[in-house]
Amino acid sequence: MTSAAAGPVLDAGFVASTLASRLRSRAGTALEGTRFTGAAIDSRVVQPGDLFVALPGEQSDGHNYAAAAVRAGAAGCLVTRPVDGIDKAAVFIVDDTLGALQDLGAGWRRALTGLDVIGITGSVGKTTTKGITAAVLAKKYRVQANPLNYNNEISVPLCLLELRPETERAVIEMGMYTTGEIALLCQWARPRTGIVLNVGPTHLERAGSLDAIVRAKRELPEALPADGACVLNADDARVRSMAPHTKARVWWFGEGEDAEVRGSNVVSRGAEGFEFTLAYGNASRRVRVDLAGRHLISNVLGAAAAGLADGLAFDEVADAIEALDVPLRLRVLPGPDGVTVLDDTYNAQPSSMIAALDLLDEMDGRHIALLGDMLELGDVSIAEHERVGRRAAEVLDALVTVGNHARALGEAAAAAGLSDVTHAATRDAALDALRARLRPGDVVLVKGSHALGLDAAVTSLTGGPR
Secondary structure, three states: OOEEEEOOOOOOHHHHHHHHHEEEEEEOOOOOOOOOOEEEEOHHHOOOEEEEEEEEEOOOOHHHHHHHHHHHHOEEEOOOOOOOOOOOEEEEEEEOOOHHHHHHHHHHHHHOOOOEEEEEEOOHHHHHHHHOOOOOOOOOOOOOOOOOOOOOOOHHHHHHHHHHOOEEEEEEEEEOOOOOHHHHHHHHHOOEEEEEOOOOOOHHHHOOHHHHHHHHHHHHHHHOOOOEEEEEOOOOOOHHHOHHHHEEEEEEEEEEOOEEEEEEEEOOOOOEEEEEEEEOEEEEEEEEEOOOOOOHHHHHHHHHHHHOOOOOHHHHHHHHOOOOOEEEOOOOEEEEOOOOOOOOOOOOOOHHHHOOOHHHOOOOOOEEEEEEOOOHHHHHHHHEEEEEEEHHHHEEEEEEEEEOOOOHHHHHHHHOOOOOEEEEEEEEEHHHHHHHHOOOOEEEEEEOOHOOOOHHHHHHHHOOOE
16 A cells, blocks of 8 residues: 555555444445556546546435546446446445445544645635745655645545645645635645635625635644644735734734735736835845736735745745736736726626726726626625725726626716716626727726626627637
């Protein structure tokens, strides 16, 4: 199962011993030597050597796709019952495939004794910060970070099972809807460094209150060991309140004078990025960041602090920041007649909406926006849409809104003095209203919660696939 010289091996023997009492039986060609490269729950993305985990779902049952997974190259299947067409793979039968997947992820993490995990949480910016942190740490270590937003009770175990024995640092997102969830992710991933970016009303409808969100995010600092690093945003009062709740050494980052890892004198270059002075201790250096939007300063500083906490030299961190080539959720795309389209349709919540408007404000040209609902904001929904609307009035020349909640955004923008505001009943009507307002050279922001499907509007506007 393992080799003292080469480290642990993710094979059939490891799976069987880790599942222990969960394992009801083994079938197929479940030999001790069958090795796995990782795990997958979707037969369409199975890679050769994967362990396919058949999860029950609301719409479909993963068992129906197990045979397809084996045809795609899966070396094993984790199932709750015998399935036709998988006998050539190593088959493990359990009562609860999700619980078994979680046990396997946790067990593999425990076996990787030469690994440190960096956990990242926050209401917005986790995926971007994960990419930046991985790039910074790669200056010194062998690093893995899944490029997708894998951050929950299903996807974090999948991330853990991707890790290779030679990996020295793994950067993992940790999301939540309510309390207890991040604590569970930490039990499996065992982070030594934790970054908390911010706390906002994202998922407020499910969490119940901002205090509950603070408690949930605080589970990451609480889980860190005494010899770990707790990297906190000094510019966010709710994040600051977490400092007494960790045994780890606290590293403060931010733009304020009291931040240990500080960014100052920020100059925006619009879609071309921004530059700022990075300072830590007696060291300082002017650095340029080739990522659109000065709001990303917080993400960059959090990653810089994690790197410094992990033993990187100041210039190594600064060099890594200047070399960043990290894919962002917000994309700058060419549109018709010299129009520039800011595609930020992945999701929306108040701080990310205002950050996108801030970026728009930093760019030349007339400013137009198609803005949709920000969902799951609970009792603060109207107030937060109105707050975004007031900022929109300061930035925009014209605004189109779509969605029940976004109507309040448009009304607040109009009340704040924006004369060209229209609300559309459907996405197609919103796109028509947007097209009617476009002039050559305009800059257009399209943003709203993913459920509105505004990515289709971007595709139509830019004339290409997503």
